[in-house]
Amino acid sequence: MDYDVIIAGGGPVGLMLAHELGLHGVSVAVLERLTEVDETIKAGAINVPTAEALDRRGLTPALKAAEERNRAEYLKFVRERFGESAGPPPPPVKFAGHFAGIWLLGDRVDENDPDLTARGSASLVSGVRQQDIEVLLEERVTALGGKILRGVEVTGIESHADGVTVRAGEHAYRCGWLVGCDGGRSLVRREAGFDFPGTPPEITGHQAIVEMEGHEQLSPGWNRTGTGVYVHGPIPGRILTVEYDGPPVDRDTPITAEELQASLRNVSGADVKVTGVRSATRFTDNARQATTYRLGRVLLAGDAAHVHSPFGGQGLNLGIGDAVNLGWKLAAVAQGRAGEALLDTYTAERHPIGAWVLDWTRAQVLLMRPEPRALAMRGIVSDLIDTVTGTTYFVKRISGVWQRYDLPGDHSLVGTIVPGLEFADGSRPADHLHDGRGVLFDLGAAPETGGRVRRVTAACPDRPDLGGLLVRPDGVVAWATDASGGESPERALDTWFPPDRR
Structure with a gap:
């Protein structure tokens, strides 16, 4: 084998997966057709599970620095739009956002909701671009010994009983496992024969950073009109349009200033002129x-496994969640430390969350349609959102704090991301997970585990009710007990950290 694992696609999902594999010493190569990070405007924010996943790998300081740079761009937009003397608006609520362009107001959030109060300081980081994450992860992957082969496009695959041959032009690479992180039109998905059902497109959307004249005629933020939707901001030159007259005839033709101008004028009614496209x-x-996300030795993650509209900013976050769930499991199987049954839990845990995201975006497209039935439903949803219960529900969904896996165990924390505890020595659970290994946190009532995971003995004054937590490498609590003791962790250890098969 040339590599234990080959990843097709070097976007944020492929790089995150390569990083997780590299932490375990897996021989991994990323094949990416682009020669450098794609600066095309994409995701501009991360949700709580993504922020916490990156925090568990020690990346929070770098993320905060990137967020500050992006905030400077936002303030530049505010001054450009409202004048040089304009200051920033009041800070948004921690998990605020919008649903189909309906704003969620901070004074409508129940800040005592336990799903919101259980998060640590890492959850406050959100304003990070997709490209920021790619740059950080590329550096980490390279430092761990992973190979990122740019300018190499996968052109075919052939599966075998003991591995996969990956063709890239005249070159062929042999690997034990192949993961398709190659986007919504994934070649890996097609060649491997994955079924990909769903609903067809009905809209044409554009997102761009442009130079234009007459931008002062555009209202900032999300705007619905009789012909569609447009967005202006939150950085200089950023526009987004949605038209409900069917999908584009050809998504691959270059996007021109004339096309963007026509779309923006049609939706906004403003006489703007697009003079340049960045x-x-x-x-x-x-x-x-x-x-399914696995067929034999071929797996899918990110947009290769699921596609949807970008409304709600869920795509990047969903893909990162796939990568951190799959990485440690695939590492254990590729190195012979666990059986292939461990990989079956990848689809079982991630597929329901992906299905939810698809429906979440479908609902937003429906509510933004410029027709009477959608307007009626939008009015009802707006009324629901304008309540504490309603806003809190939507904020929890958008932020991702609702996500959990259906794992065996009676404790309420089982299946959730480990909460943002602070131990007596000043450390947090995330500080002990940088190496990508599982950890048993002994808070006073955790039994011995036979050395299968690292043991951290700590006191947690804020949660005297907890006696112990078994945390998987992806931050998920696999077992928990109260201070008075309870169920043995043996079943969870056998499931997630079985005795080494080698």
Whole structure:
């Protein structure tokens, strides 16, 4: 074998997966057709599970620095739009956002909701671009010995009983496992024969960074009109348009200033002139999901496994969640430390969350349609959002704090991300997870584990009710007990950290 694992696609999902594998010493190569990080405008924020996943790998300081740079761009937009003397608006609520352009107001959030109060300081980091994450992860992957082969496009695959041959032009690479992180039109998915059912596209969307004249005629933020939706900001030159007249005829033709100008004028009614295009992309509401994320020795993650419209900013976060769930499991199997049954839990845990995201985006597309039935439903949803219960529900969903896996165990923390505890020595659970290994936190009532995971003995004054936590490498609590003791962790250890098979 040339590599234990080959990853097709070097976007944030492929790089995150390569990083997780590299932490375990897996021989990994990322094949990416682009020669450098793609600066096309993409995701501009991360949710709580993504922020916490990166925090568990020690990346929070770098993320905060990137967030500060992006905030400077936002303030530049505010001054450009409202004048040089304009200051920043009041800070948003921690998990605020919008649903179909309906704003969620901070004074409507129940800040005592336990799902919100259980998060640590890492959850406060959000304003990070996709490109920021790619740059950070590329540096980490390289430092761990992973190979990132740029300018190498996968052109075919052939599966065998003991591995996969990956073709890239005239070159062929042999690997034990192949993971397709190669986007919504994944070649790996097609060649491996994954079923990809869903709903077809009905809209044409554009997102771009442009130079334009007459931008003062555009209202900042999300705006619905009789012909669609447009967004202006939150950085200089950023526009987004949605038109409900069907999908684009050809998504691959270059996007011109004339195309963006026509779309923006049609939706906004403003006489703006687009004079230059710095970055632009088209999108639709095509929503599809692979029925399984694994066929033999080929797996899918990110957009290769599920596609949907970008509304709600869930795509990047969903893909990062796939990578951190799969990485440690694939490492254990690739190195012979665990059986292939461990990989079956990847689809079982991630597929329901992907299905939810598809429906979440479908609902937003429906509520933004410029027709009477959608307007009626939008009014009802707006009324619900304008309540503490309603806003809190939507904030929890958008932020991702609701996510949990259906794992065996009676304790309420089992299946959730480990809460943002602070131990007596000043450390947090995330500080002990930088190496990507599982950890048993003995808070006073955790039995011995036979050395299968690292043991951290700590006191937690804020949670005297907890006696112990077994935390997987992806931050998920696999077992928990109260201070008075309870169920043995043996079953969870056998499931997630079985005795080494080698």
